[in-house]
Amino acid sequence: MSALAPPAGAPAAVRDRPAPRLRRPKPARSPWLHVAMVPVTLLWLSPIVFVLFVAIRSYDDIAGRGLGAFPASFSLDGFATALTQGGVLRSLGNSVLVTVCAVVASLALSSFAAYALSRFDIPFRRTILLTMLAGNLLPPQILLVPVSSITEAIGIGDTLTALVVVQVGFGIGFYTFVLHGFMRSLPNEVFEAARLDGAGPGGIFWRIVLPLSRPSLAALAALATTWIFNDLIWAMTVLRTEAKFPITAALLNLQGGFASAWNVVAAGALIAAVPTAIVFFLFQKQFVSGLLVGANK
Template sequence: MSANSTALRRKRAATAGFHLSAGTLALLWLLPIALVVVTSLRSFDDIAANGLGGLPRSFTLDNFRQAWVDGGQQRALINSLIVTVPCVLVTLALAAMAAFALSRYELPLRRSLLLLMLGGNLLPPQILLIPVSKLSELIGVYDTLPALIGVQIGFGVGFYVFVLHGFMRAIPAEIQQAAVVDGAGPWQIFWRVILPLTRPALAALSALSFTWIFNDLLWAITVLRSDTKMPITAALIGLQGQYVSQWNVIAAGSVIAAAPTVAVFLRFQRHFVAGLNLGAVK
C-alpha cells in the first residue's frame, strides 16, 4: 500500500509539473500577442504618458480605422485575398491530380518526378529572386498580381504533391479495384473515391498553404513594385514607415494582418490536427 501511495504521489507530482511547465510556456508565448492586442486598443497619448509596458488607461478603436483607411490596410488585405485564395485552390487541385496519378498508377519515371519536385523545394528561394524577377519582366507580367499568383503556385505545387502522394499511396488498392469493377473511370475514382479519403490531408495543407501564402513577403517585393498592388505583409512595412512613433496604429495593423490566418486555422483546426496525426502513423 505504501509503495502504491508513493507511486501515485509521484505520478500526480509529475502531472502537476507537466501542466505547470506547459502553462508557463503558453503564457510566455501568448504574452507578446496580448501586448500587441492591448497596444492596438490604446490611444497615442496613453502610450506616450505611460509607456508601452504601462497599464492601459484608455481604449479606442480609432487605431484600426487609421490602419484600415489611412494606412491602406483595406486595399492590401483585398490584394492578399486575391492572391491567396486562387493560389490555395489551384495549387491543391493540381497537386491532388498529380499525386493521384503518381501514387495510383505505374507511370514511367514517377520516382524521378517526385524527387525532382522535392528537390525544387530544397533550393533556397534567395538564389531565385533575380531569375524570377527578370523572367516576369521578359514575359510582361512584372508588377501584376497574376505574376505573384503564378510564382506562388509554381513554388508550392511540388511540396503539396509530395505530401499528398504519401497519403494517397497508403489508401488500400482494394478500394480502387472495387471501383474499377463497378465501372468507374480514372476521373470518377479520383473524384468520388480517393479525394474524399484525402480530406484530412487537404484540410491540413489548405490551412498551411493559406498561412504561408498570405504571410509571404519575399516574393511580393520581388515581382511587385506599385504600392497599390502590395499584399498586407508589404503594406505593414509601409505602415511602420508612415506611423513611425505611433505604435498603437502599427499594432492595430498587425492585428488586422494576423486576423485572416487565425480565422482560417481555427476553422480547419480539427481537420488540421487529424491530418497531422494521420501523417504521423504513416
C-alpha cells in the same frame, strides 16, 4: 485479464455466449501537465497581449507615459487609421484574393499530380517526384532576380496574377510529395472494386480519392494559407505598385509611414493576424488528423 466463464450447469445458449471481459479502469489523469503548461501558455501569449494593449491606447497616452506602461486610456483610433490611411483594408483584400486563388490552384494541381504519380505506371515517376521536391530546397534569395525577370518577360510583371503563379510554382512540389505519400497508402482493394463497378480513372479520382484525401487536403490548405498569406519576399519581388501590395508589404510601409504612432502599427499587425487565426481554428481538427495520417500504418 482472464474472462469470467459461465457455470457448468448453465443452458447451452448461455455457455455459447462469449464471456464478457472485465474492463481495465482508466488511469487517472495527472494535473501536473496542465500546471506546467500554464506558464508556457502565458509566455506565448504575452507578446500578443502586449501588442493588443498598445493597439487600444491613444497616441497621447503612448507618447506621454511610454510604450511599456499599462493602458490608461481606451481608443480604437489606431485601427481606424490603419484601415483607412494606412491602406491595410485594401492590402488585406489583395492578400485574401491571392491566398484563395493560390491555395485552390496549388491543391488542385498537386492532387492531380499526386494521383497520377501514385496510381499510374509513369516512367521515371520517382525521379519526377524527387525533382519537384528538390525545387523547394533551393534558397529563394538566389531566385529573386530570375523570377522577377521571367514575370516581366511573359507580361505579368507587377500584377497579382504573377504573385499567384509564383506561389503555386514554389508550393506545388511539396504539396504533391505529401499527397503522393497519402494516396499511395490507400488500399488497392478499393480501386479494384471501383474498376469492377465500371469506374474510370476520373471517376475514381473524384468519387474515391478526393473524399479519402480530405484530411490531408485540409492540413495542406491550412499550411498553404499561412505560408502564402504571410509571405513578403515574393510580393516585394514581383510587385511594384503600392496599391497591389499584400498585407505584409503594407505593414512594412505602415511602419515607415507611422514610425512614431505605435498604436497604428500594432493595430495593423493585429488585423493582419486575424485571417490566418480564423483559418487555423476552422481547420484545427482536420489539421491535426491530417498530420497524423499514416502514423499507425
